[in-house]
Amino acid sequence: PVLVTGIGKIRAAAGLAACLAAYESAGGPPSVVVNIGTAGALHAHxxxxxxxDTVLLHDFSHAAIREIxxxxxxPPLHVGP
Incomplete structure (x- = not known):
């Protein structure tokens, strides 16, 4: 099955939690969950x-977290060429 949650981490987390709860009550969770994730363009073209090949959490300041x-x-996650 495909779960489309809409935009945002909170929607994704809430949608997945509800879906996993339904699976749990139906006999157990799926063996794997694949997140297609979020993507945006850096340039209009x-x-x-x-x-x-690299993914990162982009909606907060990594420098500020390191400072605190x-x-x-x-950190950025390198997933392959």
Whole structure:
């Protein structure tokens, strides 16, 4: 099954939680969950399908987190060429 939650982390988390709860009551959770994720263009001329090699949490300041905690808890994740 495909779950479309709409835009935003809160919608995604709430939608997935409800879906997993339904699976749990029906006999158990799925063996895997794949998040297609969020994507946006850095430039207006970008379009089509692109293969991603690095993902990052982009909606807060990594520098500020490092300054407060001494580390970046969410560094960029390199997923392949």
């Amino acid at each position: 970008m379009e089509g399908v692109h293969r991603v 905690t001494g580390t970046d808890e969410y």
